[in-house]
Amino acid sequence: MRWYHSLTLRLLLLFWALLFAVASSGFLLAIWYSQPETPEPLSAEISNSLSPILSDPSIFSSLTPGRILAGNYRVAAAVTPEEGPTRLQLEPNLANTHRRELLSLLDAHEPQQLRLPNGMLLGPFGFEAQRILLIRPLTEAEREQQQISAKQAEDAQTLVLLFGSLLIAVLLGFWLVRPLKKLIGATREIAAGADKLHLKRLPKRNDELGELARALETAAHDLKVSRDAQRRLLSDVSHELRSPLARMQVALMLSQDDDPDANADANPHLVQMSRDVDRLGTIIERILSLSRLENGLVKLHPEPVNTYELAQTLAADLTYVDEQQGKRVLVLKGEWPVTATDDELLRLVIENLVRNALQYTDGIIELSCVRHDNDRCTILVRDHGDGVPEEQLQQLFEPFYRGDPSRNHKAGVGLGMALSLRAANVLGGSVTARNHPDGGLEVSINLPIQHLQETEQEQQEPA
Amino acid sequence: MTKLLLVDDDAELSSMLEQILTKEGYQLTLAPDGETGLQRALSGSYDLILLDVMLPGIDGFQLLQRLRQQLRSTPVLMLTARGDDDDRVQGLELGADDYLPKPFNPRELVARVKALLRRTPNTSVRPEPLEFAGFHVNPLQNEVRCDEQTLELTPTEFDILRALVQGKGQVVSKDQLSVAALGRQLAPFDRSLDVHISNIRKKIEHNPERIQTVRGRGYRLLQLA
Structure with a gap:
């Protein structure tokens, strides 16, 4: 960027130029209004009243500027032909301020009147080569008229300044705010994971705003590249870890089969290994899920979901896997909404919380739902265990955090709650935990409710 | 003897x-690359193909695509070590019958192998031809005609359609369909059945929506007006 592209300099120049334009237009207007009026033909009345005096040729020879001719009329200028050059005499005060008007009026063919600030100039009157101009004070009416026109000039000036500055303010605002709005939009697009930004011609600007726009474009591109790299890495890591794990699992089964004992499962070391291989698989799966959720790599498939049915199906599935555990899950009737969301992700959120509760407590686990208003609801997962120390409530959602290290061996891999939180975030919700006043831990899933049109609800889903 | 082909570079x-x-x-029989x-x-002499996705040369998806252009009748079970759900769905869309994520x-x-192999013409539940909603199923020849046109179906798609035709317009639940076609219950997060249904719809020229989704319950055939 060159120094003359600097936004500061441009703003400075722009302000300067525009203020200058407003001021000068006001100034020009003032000049325009204070311009002397054009000469008007002399009214017959005045010519008549003056003609008796001016018809006497002898009077001209004695007339010198400043002399009073009759009544209010004084001589303002006189031209007397003499031998050689013509003699021009001007009234000294007037000659200082209005020399041009005096001379131009002297050259006029017909007698005219011209209003000056301090009097009315009349003439020329002449006899042979002699010519004179007269001046008389302004009448009351004429003075008033002059004041009015001066006031008009002032008003016009004020108006020009007012509207001129308003126009400039609007232009400046537009010029500055529009690109800013575009930049805000682009920042939102980046946050939403866009690669191509809608900046139009903004990046082509030479100033700081253009530079910012270009920087944003680069950032969006870099983010895209890093997201792609992340995706590839995830895929590669996942492949590289899973392949040996798959081999281990097969090898384990073979070694169990090779065991000469009839009951192969009796070998406790192999059973332990087999369990750990399964756990390892689960951990890898969950880390990958967590990472995909955090990096926005999860594609949502929103469709109408009856949350009550979802919770019931979940409880039924848990019963299917382990009857004792499933019996402990109680789905309470409540204000379960039907909402457009990703059913798998929502299921993931709830299932991890319920499994967690099943793992850490022995009592009943209650699932219920409360609606706050039309747009949000809270699904509550409450157990009847010992709860969690207040200071550890926040840590519950950190990856690999386990509430009770002594139950470590029995518990999961410590990623369930973290997964729930991330998945809820992806769905536009949040998860919080608190100790219920009547004992036990209560985890709240706060979710937005996306309303559905009745017709949409009945429509077929594209499989 | 039942012959299987395993295509995997992991020796x-x-x-x-x-x-x-x-x-x-x-x-x-083993094949170390695509x-x-x-x-x-x-060569067509296999009863089932186990196919890994990541392969040197042509990968599992390309292999599947080319295979399905010529050979529809052999069931294919994809083995995938990649984590993305999209990968799993992609295999099914290309005509795999089922997938199993590694490990x-x-x-x-x-x-799974047993479930996929169970469906041979002589073990089919009802050998007599079935007809409903424009579909004509001939179990003996593993053939389905839709509006007098023969559909090119994979074994799984054939089983799903047969189960739907057997339902005669009643809702057949996803679990029933999964058991009938894949020999197993659907796991949560399993979209494979939806992908198979979508594949079948793509092969039906007129009125593919006659296979109707009944949300939360399953699928059914709509009798044509």
Whole structure:
């Protein structure tokens, strides 16, 4: 960027130029209004009243500027032909301020009147080569008229300044705010994971705003590249870890089969290994899920979901896997909404919380739902265990955090709650935990409710 | 003897799987890369193909695509070590019958293989032809005609459609369909059935929506007006 592209300099120049334009237009207007009026033909009345005096040729020879001719009329200028050059005499005060008007009026063919600030100039009157101009004070009416026109000039000036500055303010605002709005939009697009930004011609600007726009474009591109790299890495890591794990699992089964004992499962070391291989698989799966959720790599498939049915199906599935555990899950009737969301992700959120509760407590686990208003609801997962120390409530959602290290061996891999939180975030919700006043831990899933049109609800889903 | 083809570049895993499957009474042929795999698969003498996605040369998806252009009748079970759900769905869309993510329990693999092999013409539940909603199912020849046109279906798609036609317009639940076609219950997060249904719809020229989704319950056939 060159120094003359600097936004500061441009703003400075722009302000300067525009203020200058407003001021000068006001100034020009003032000049325009204070311009002397054009000469008007002399009214017959005045010519008549003056003609008796001016018809006497002898009077001209004695007339010198400043002399009073009759009544209010004084001589303002006189031209007397003499031998050689013509003699021009001007009234000294007037000659200082209005020399041009005096001379131009002297050259006029017909007698005219011209209003000056301090009097009315009349003439020329002449006899042979002699010519004179007269001046008389302004009448009351004429003075008033002059004041009015001066006031008009002032008003016009004020108006020009007012509207001129308003126009400039609007232009400046537009010029500055529009690109800013575009930049805000682009920042939102980046946050939403866009690669191509809608900046139009903004990046082509030479100033700081253009530079910012270009920087944003680069950032969006870099983010895209890093997201792609992340995706590839995830895929590669996942492949590289899973392949040996798959081999281990097969090898384990073979070694169990090779065991000469009839009951192969009796070998406790192999059973332990087999369990750990399964756990390892689960951990890898969950880390990958967590990472995909955090990096926005999860594609949502929103469709109408009856949350009550979802919770019931979940409880039924848990019963299917382990009857004792499933019996402990109680789905309470409540204000379960039907909402457009990703059913798998929502299921993931709830299932991890319920499994967690099943793992850490022995009592009943209650699932219920409360609606706050039309747009949000809270699904509550409450157990009847010992709860969690207040200071550890926040840590519950950190990856690999386990509430009770002594139950470590029995518990999961410590990623369930973290997964729930991330998945809820992806769905536009949040998860919080608190100790219920009547004992036990209560985890709240706060979710937005996306309303559905009745017709949409009945429509077929594209499989 | 039932003949299986395993296309996987992981030689150690392949040899161990060979031991397990041989013990189960199958004859396993190995192919270490995509080219070999495709050649052997196209020879057509296999009852089931186990296919890994990540392969040197042509990968599992490309292999599947080319295979399905010529050979529809052999069931294909995809083995995938990649985590993305999209990968799993992609395999099904290209005509795989089922998938098993690595690492898998070998017993699960055997169970899936058995489930996919169970469907041979002589073991079909009802050998007599079925007809509903414009579909004509001939179990003896593994053939479905829709509006007098023969549909090119994979074995799984055939089983799903047969189960739907047997339902005669009643809702057939996803679990029923999954058991009928894949020989297993649907796991949560499993979209495979939806992908198969979508594949079938794509093959029906007129009124593919006659296979209706009943949200939360399953699918059913709509009698044409």
